[in-house]
Amino acid sequence: MTWKPDKQLSVTLHTQIVDWFTAQITSGDFTPGMKCPPQRVLALQFEVNRSTINTAIEELKARGLLETRIGAGTFITENPWQPMLTHPKWNQHIEASVHKPNIDTIQLINDYEQRLDMIRIGTGELSPELLPTAQLEHSLQKIVLQSRAIGYSEPQGSKSLRESLCIHLKKRGIETTPRNILIVSGALQALQLIALGLLEKGSVVFHHKASYLNSIHPFQSAGMQMVTVKPHKQLKQILQMAKRNRQSLYYAIPTLDNPTGRNWSTEEKTTVYEACKELSIPIIEDDVYYELLFEQTEEQPLKALDQNGQVLSIGSVSKTLSPGLRIGWIVAPEAVIKHLADIKMQTDYGSSAFSQEIVTYWLTSGLYEQHLVQLRNQLKQRAKFVEDLLEQYVQDIASWEQPKGGFYIWLRFDKPVINKALFLELLQHKVLINPGYIYQPNDFHHLRFSYAYATFEQLEEGIKILTTLVQSKLTHSDEKNG
Structure with a gap:
């Protein structure tokens, strides 16, 4: 409204x-x-x-x-x-x-993110000042458009973009071909297509305790059952008991998990991959944050371990180049790609041809890699700035892990104060947060703090307002219990 x-x-x-x-x-x-x-x-x-x-x-x-x-x-x-x-x-x-409404808090977040007067300290989006707007505008003058290229693209998307992605993904340890890639309108559409095209109603979707899936519902709206698990030695038995004879898949963000920001160890990746392989459970590897690791590592994605088409890998430029381009991709076995491409053609007849041309140019010209280097440095500076503020204002009442990249700090308050009442009170003070309970039901300890969107001044002001209101709630609670 x-x-x-x-x-x-x-x-x-x-x-x-x-x-x-x-x-x-x-x-x-x-x-x-x-x-x-x-x-x-x-x-x-x-x-x-x-x-x-x-x-x-x-x-x-x-x-x-x-x-x-x-x-x-x-x-x-x-x-x-x-x-x-x-x-x-x-x-x-x-x-x-079929599609059920999101919870009230998420609907309010979606509404208030459009307001220019809000301090957005939970947003999963790059600040306008971090987007390469001038370079994108300049690159438009360099792109040579062919009449055929800006019409409806092939069902799987622009072939030149898919060829460019093969080269790009090889740096990540993923060997693939254009036949195994589907261009989609962002990673969320990839999840929706998978829900519609690969699972039957009543299927089981395994995911972790604090999960991005709890905030978007592509599988829930399609009638799937969500089951929380975690990688450990008994994972195979747990998956087998929960799966029974039903279709299932395992959703994971092994690198810079959303919302927690943590990275899986090699042991965790191996545990999940081997358990799912033995039980023939497909894995969705949501890999949209990897390129935002502050320190690039030799750690390979799950897809690089994949020898039998077990892993469906999802990527996107929404978190790195521009969310407005709406370009992402799925890497999967050819039969899966063809089926999902058919469903996509039935829904939107292909992603933006202009956006595909832009992303192809950025990948092949070297502009994308140059931009990533600069972006990672900027995000690292922002993360350090926010950590210093957190140490100054909330270290006595909250804890967190040093971010390794991406956008977020998974901030945990010692007491369960991050509830709906605080969320609404912060809105009154023009501060918008992403509380933990939208990622994990009844989690009133956490909030997902984003250092990627707000200005430095807004980040400081937002933390000050958050701290003041939380301290007030804690004081009121102590007086009540005293």
Whole structure:
């Protein structure tokens, strides 16, 4: 919601809110049976007091447009005014749809990330000042476009880009061919295609305790069961018991895991690979952060260990070059690639031809490698800056591991203070965080702190505000328990 009541008008704020709600219901944007956001969320979004929201809701209830269900919340009535009865009951369609809505906190994060006045200290995105905007603009003048190249691309994507990726991935220890690569519109589309194309409803998706999958739901919406595991000596037995006779796969981010930022050891990679190989469980290796390691190592990805097509490797330039290009890729056996390419053609008829040309040019001209060197140095400086601030402000109440690369510090507070109430309170102070409970249900100790997006000034201000509010909660809790 971007609308707010105008405080300069002579009409009272609660009347403006009533009129706005009425207009949304009349137009069909708010459907019969739809649940309204909690009053504190509405007060935050409309930038008014809770009492103003309460007055507006009571008037809307008096008009028969809203109803309160004890223990459930406030809803648009099932049968509002007669002129509205002709609207389709969209809420019933929405609730019955395959894709389920994300949790409220994630929806709020998605909304507030678009606001320029927010200090974003959880965002999984590069700062505009880290994007090579000028170089990208200059490179457009160097690219020679062929008429055929900017039409609909081949089902698997631009052949020249796939050929360039073969050379690029070889540096990572991944030997592949253009036949084994599918160009996708970002890594998230790769996961969606895999969910649609390789698994049946009721399949098991193994992942780790604090998981990126908990914040996006590509498999959950397709009817898969999510099972939490961790690499250890009994992994094979655990996978076998949970899998039974069902289809399954293992999702992993072995390098710079999101959200924890940790890297797997060679032993962990071998354990997972061997267990999955023996049980014929495919592995999805999400490898989008590898190129952001501060110190490049000889450590190989799971895909480099793969001798029998067990591992599906996902890469992207969204975290390194530009999220707006929407270019990623899947490396997999040819039969898998052809099937996923067919599904992709049914959904979007191919990724952007212009974006594919740009990425091909950057890979083949050396610009990409040059940019990565500079980007890693900049992120390393930002990480050091944030660590110094954390040591100054929160080391007595929180702990963390030194980041090895990427965007994040997985910050753990000693007490469970990172809850929905703190998240909303921070929003009131124009600070946006990614709390741990969106990655791991009921985790109120962690937050994913990103040093990649906010300016240095905003990072410091955000940490100060976060520390002040957390200290206030801790003091209040001690007084209550004392």
